[in-house]
Every structure is written in structure tokens, then in C-alpha cells.
Amino acid sequence: MIKPDKLLHNPPIPKELIEAINSHSNFVILGHKNPDADCLNSQLVLGSTLTYLGKEVVLLSPGPFDRHEIKNYREFFHDTIPPDFKKTNPLAIIIDCSTPDRISPLEKQIEGLTTAIIDHHASGTEFGDIRFISPKAFSVTFLIFHIMKVLDIPVSKLDAQRLLFGLAADTGFFRHIPEGRPEIFEMIASLSDAGASPKDVYHTMYGERSFNSKKLLGLLLSRTERLFDGRLLMTWETLDEHTRFGEKERDSESLYAQLLSVVRCEVVVYIRQEKETSCTVGFRTAANSSVDVGRIASSFGGGGHKKASGATLEMNLEKAKTAVIELIANYILS
């Protein structure tokens, strides 16, 4: 166990958040639907921090826990607040959500509770009573690490591993970090000192994939279309393939990494038909592109970051492809 050292570029933590943590005894920590490693690990480490302070904590997630790298996380999360616990008027802390609908269908359960938001998305809606939003932070685990530092909480080996996992997940295993961000590596140095293993995080993120996941990856790569002189690469998964391979076989990060490395490529779009008239669309943009895919996703009612975002389109696959191409044309051709 070590105490985190002083770090550069400390994000300012609102004093109302620290006061609310100190003045409450009970906490509900919620994260977004279709949770990812940053969200779940942030919830878990904030939970263990509050437990260390002698507080009672309930972790809540809408799930599903289908993504390969988080498949063992279900056991740590509830899907409802125990009624007796809600009566104690806990502080509700919402993690990694830029809009209130991201915790759906859990929003009803926290009605009437004071809410605090801890997030790192640049766009979204202003909601919650206390807001700790730091768009420059690469992961929410980075913000949780700073909260631990301010509260003077030692980082256990398990928490160090979880904080590193969240950071690795939201940086594409550190590939998306530009120049001039030493604070990230100072955090990694502290976590390494506390026993975190990048090798183990890498294995959790990219290892032990099924043979079928590579078959699906091959299929998606081979059908990719080049548009706008190769500046847009688009691929898709049909309803039948979605049913056949399922979420568990999906290796989206490998797909994006492969396509983003293609010469001239600026934007990658991956459309998945999940119902007869509903498609999920993922957007990624290349390191040197100025296209903001967070804005593109929000014009479809979705959200995310400048370089990685997603949206759900209530239409069939063919219509979704056309709608996406038409919208992206405005950004790429302007």
C-alpha cells in the first residue's frame, strides 16, 4: 500500500463534493448502461475508498456485462437499491455519464436523493446537484485517483490495478495520449508502485478472445467500404450476424485500430443492426483528423468524445448507412 504522490495538473475537485463525501454516511454509486471498464472500475474504486472511510456503499449498474473485458464484474453490482438503504437518504454519485438517460432505467430509483456527477465527457446536459466534470481527463479513474489523493487514502494493489484498467481502456491502451500530458504517466508510476500490472491489464483487454471473434473481425474488415476518397471507412454487422456472433464475440477496439491505421482514413463507422428497426453506430476518428465525432453522434441523439462516440438510430441497416453517410459528408467535405 502506498499513498499517491503529488501530481502535476491536478484537476480541481469541487469542495462541495469533498464536503458531501464527508457529511454523508451512505452512498449509492451508479454508472451508465452498457458499462465499460472505466465506468465499472471507477465505481469499484470509489466504493472501496468510501468503505475505507467507514461509509456504507451500494454499487448500482444497469448492465449488461456482455463486453469481453468486464464479463466477471456482474457480481459486484446491484440492479436495485435495497429499500431500507434508500430510507437512509444516501448520496447518489453518478459516474461517467454526460446525460441523465445514460443510467436508464435506474433514474427512478434515485429520485429525491442528492446527486453528484463525476465525468470526463466534453458534451452533454448539465444535471445533478454537485458536478465534478473534467473533459481533459482521459478516464474517470484518473479523477477517482485524485479524489483518493485529496482524501489521503492509500491505494491498495487491487485498486491500483482497477484504476490502471480504466485508464488503459479509455486511452486504447495508452495509444491516444498526445504530447504534454505527464500527469498520466505520473499516475501510472504511482499505480505501478502500488502493484498494478500493465501486462495483466493488457491480457484482460486483448487476451483470451474466442476464435469466432477473429472470424467476425475478418468478416467486418473484408466488407469495409471506402467513401469520400478513402477518408471514411464504413463497415456493418447484419441482424443475423448480430444474433449469431453476439456482443460477446465483438472485438470493436481491434476493428477500429485496424481501420484507423489505413492510409488517408479520417473516420471509421461501425454499424450494428441490433433489432429490425434499430442500429447502434460507433464512430472513431484518426489521430490527425479534425473531425469531431462527438458532434456527429450528438446530431443522432448519441454522445461521447471528440475521437470516439456512439449513437442508436431507430431505423433499419440500409437507412442507417445512408443517414450516416449523408451526415458525415457535411463534416468531411466542408
Ligand SMILES: [Mn+2]
Ligand atoms: Mn470513461
